[in-house]
Amino acid sequence: MARTALVTGGSRGIGEAISKALKGAGYDVAATYAGNDEKAAAFTEATGIKTYKWNVGDYEDSKAGIEQVEADLGPIDVVVANAGITRDAPFHKMTPDQWQEVIDTNLTGVFNTVHPLWPGMRDRGFGRVIVISSINGQKGQFGQVNYAATKAGDLGIIKSLAQEGAKKGITANAICPGYIATEMVMAVPEKVRESIISQIPVGRLGEPDEIARCVVFLASDDAGFINGSTITANGGQFFV
Numbered sequence: 686m687a688r689t690a691l692v693t694g695g696s697r698g699i700g701e702a703i704s705k706a707l708k709g710a711g712y713d714v715a716a717t718y719a720g721n722d723e724k725a726a727a728f729t730e731a732t733g734i735k736t737y738k739w740n741v742g743d744y745e746d747s748k749a750g751i752e753q754v755e756a757d758l759g760p761i762d763v764v765v766a767n768a769g770i771t772r773d774a775p776f777h778k779m780t781p782d783q784w785q786e787v788i789d790t791n792l793t794g795v796f797n798t799v800h801p802l803w804p805g806m807r808d809r810g811f812g813r814v815i816v817i818s819s820i821n822g823q824k825g826q827f828g829q830v831n832y833a834a835t836k837a838g839d840l841g842i843i844k845s846l847a848q849e850g851a852k853k854g855i856t857a858n859a860i861c862p863g864y865i866a867t868e869m870v871m872a873v874p875e876k877v878r879e880s881i882i883s884q885i886p887v888g889r890l891g892e893p894d895e896i897a898r899c900v901v902f903l904a905s906d907d908a909g910f911i912n913g914s915t916i917t918a919n920g921g922q923f924f925v
């Protein structure tokens with residue numbers, strides 16, 4: 686029987702590539718999104734992958750949404766906590782709202798996504814938890830105190846889950862993408878983008894598929910001995 690996978694923020698950007706790649710690898714996939722109904726509908730039409738709308742920052746919404754996905758698809762074996770946002774500002778201008786929104790989505794959102802699934806994964810003796818962190822959680826970034834804090838926090842989450850889940854057949858790993866050509870990055874001014882590319886030794890932005898292929902590997906049985914790790918996929922921009 687096919688394994689099932691849940692991808693938060695799976696309707697566009699890196700998440701869209703992850704959803705498609707997992708489907709291509711034989712998984713039954715559910716993708717979530719926050720509010721862009723039009724994009725989600727187009728995604729479902731193009732891929733046949735069902736989408737579900739909830740705010741990952743809300744625990745009760747996440748729990749109810751996950752229950753619905755499991756009612757539709759069966760127990761979830763693989764969860765990819767990918768949904769994320771930026772609300773950039775230099776620290777002296779960052780508002781408490783900008784701080785909180787990013788914490789709620791990128792950090793608490795990972796808790797809210799994985800926590801409702803954890804007991805089932807433990808009971809069934811199998812699970813794959815994959816969190817999409819960021820290069821900026823590893824190195825920090827001007828204007829991203831909030832974002833970098835959440836992405837570094839995501840690494841703490843997977844290292845702890847890796848220890849708690851190991852005896853129950855659950856692995857937890859993270860991927861730290863560098864700069865990937867999605868709307869999030871294409872939205873920055875061209876001059877800034879050019880300056881970013883000049884810092885990437887391979888001389889280009891990454892492609893969403895390059896992250897998706899890492900996810901497919903981490904989700905597979907072949908990756909069973911990889912637990913608590915971070916795959917850094919950034920074109921050589923930063924070495925940990």
Ligand SMILES: NC(=O)c1ccc[n+]([C@@H]2O[C@H](COP(=O)([O-])OP(=O)(O)OC[C@H]3O[C@@H](n4cnc5c(N)ncnc54)[C@H](OP(=O)(O)O)[C@@H]3O)[C@@H](O)[C@H]2O)c1
Nearest residue numbers: 694698699718719720721740741768769819864865867869
């Ligand atoms: N792009 C990069 O260069 C880069 C680099 C390093 C790490 N990352 C990380 O990779 C992940 C994906 O980034 P991306 O560039 O693909 O982003 P994106 O194109 O902006 O897509 C974000 C996805 O997350 C969903 N989402 C946002 N807030 C949500 C919420 N509160 N609840 C549920 N879903 C929510 C969005 O739903 P809607 O469509 O409804 O808005 C969308 O599906 C993020 O965690 C990001 O931090 C990206």
